[in-house]
Amino acid sequence: MGATETSSPPFRSFAGHEKQSLLLTLDFAAPTTTNFHKVKLGDTQFAELPPNSKLTGTAPYHSYGQMTESQFPGWKDLARILAVSSFCSSAVIETVSEHCDFPRLAIKGVLFLEADENQQESAERIRKEAEFYGQHLREFQGKFVPKHYGLWHAPTSQWGGEVLIAVMEWGGMELGAFLRHKPKSATLAIRLRIVEALDELHDHGIYHTKIGKGQERHILCDPDGTSFRFVDFSDAVTGHDCRRMLPVRTFMSYPSQWKFGCPEAYCARECMLLFEAAVLHKDDVEKKLAFVKMQQFLDQGMSRKEALSAVGNLIDHWRTIPDIQTNRALHLALERKFNANAGLGSRH
Numbered sequence: 001m002g003a004t005e006t007s008s009p010p011f012r013s014f015a016g017h018e019k020q021s022l023l024l025t026l027d028f029a030a031p032t033t034t035n036f037h038k039v040k041l042g043d044t045q046f047a048e049l050p051p052n053s054k055l056t057g058t059a060p061y062h063s064y065g066q067m068t069e070s071q072f073p074g075w076k077d078l079a080r081i082l083a084v085s086s087f088c089s090s091a092v093i094e095t096v097s098e099h100c101d102f103p104r105l106a107i108k109g110v111l112f113l114e115a116d117e118n119q120q121e122s123a124e125r126i127r128k129e130a131e132f133y134g135q136h137l138r139e140f141q142g143k144f145v146p147k148h149y150g151l152w153h154a155p156t157s158q159w160g161g162e163v164l165i166a167v168m169e170w171g172g173m174e175l176g177a178f179l180r181h182k183p184k185s186a187t188l189a190i191r192l193r194i195v196e197a198l199d200e201l202h203d204h205g206i207y208h209t210k211i212g213k214g215q216e217r218h219i220l221c222d223p224d225g226t227s228f229r230f231v232d233f234s235d236a237v238t239g240h241d242c243r244r245m246l247p248v249r250t251f252m253s254y255p256s257q258w259k260f261g262c263p264e265a266y267c268a269r270e271c272m273l274l275f276e277a278a279v280l281h282k283d284d285v286e287k288k289l290a291f292v293k294m295q296q297f298l299d300q301g302m303s304r305k306e307a308l309s310a311v312g313n314l315i316d317h318w319r320t321i322p323d324i325q326t327n328r329a330l331h332l333a334l335e336r337k338f339n340a341n342a343g344l345g346s347r348h
């Protein structure tokens with residue numbers, strides 16, 4: 001958390017605009033093309049869009065779902081009816097052919113900046129998030145965090161008032177839907193990669209704060225399972241000292257959160273279904289041993305990263321031993337039987 005959090009001015013008093021501008025047409029919602037100017041945000045740097053980009057976006061969607069043309073009364077009426085006028089859209093660049101392979105974009109925006117305090121608060125969150133991207137997530141952008149192309153502002157427009165948008169790389173579908181509807185793409189391999197990526201953010205001190213059960217919308221996955229992106233860093237903080245005690249592996253049971261050592265890294269594993277069975281807070285022998293080894297390695301002066309990697313290697317080795325494999329299979333079979341008898345699902 002920086003000093004900017006309490007001292008920053010409301011959005012509209014920002015210094016002004018950079019030279020760059022872009023043209024945006026949002027399907028039926030604002031059929032006339034609107035010129036947006038890039039917002040000056042101190043020395044925060046963003047990824048670059050091609051010069052004079054012309055973007056065509058989908059119809060807007062809101063927290064309650066996609067709009068159809070017949071439901072859309074115009075921005076002004078919409079704001080009056082719903083008392084909310086933030087929106088999202090996904091867009092493509094329609095400019096010259098050399099940029100035709102430019103990635104699909106996501107736009108999130110806020111309307112009526114000049115008139116509405118709630119909207120100014122939303123804009124402030126978008127600004128804070130943009131700064132976080134520029135200052136702390138640069139090396140992860142395009143890898144497992146979307147590229148951020150900055151904030152863009154239309155001072156007056158046919159959208160009914162001032163509009164602020166954030167232009168970012170499009171990330172894909174929400175994790176919940178991905179796990180439910182794309183079981184072939186949601187392989188163990190990608191689930192492990194997602195957890196590894198979150199661990200990497202933690203190792204850089206970045207704590208997202210909104211990853212876990214019920215917050216699956218903050219992880220987006222490409223429908224074919226080739227890439228994923230963490231999104232919504234509006235409450236993210238830096239300075240996290242990750243104390244997780246287990247490497248990224250599947251486990252037969254849930255470790256205790258307290259022993260595991262990092263709530264968010266734990267929740268990520270839970271979301272990705274890395275804990276296979278439902279006995280809570282009861283460590284199987286393998287996991288007990290992993291905790292003991294981890295502590296030993298740390299006590300010997302290894303860095304946490306080295307210790308986690310060494311414990312991961314040990315676990316991989318244990319799992320090649322036939323007796324342990326038989327034990328694991330037996331344990332899981334007993335557990336399933338117990339849960340079936342007790343009328344429990346496979347999860348608590």
Ligand SMILES: [Zn+2]
Binds near residue numbers: 242264
């Ligand atoms: Zn952590």
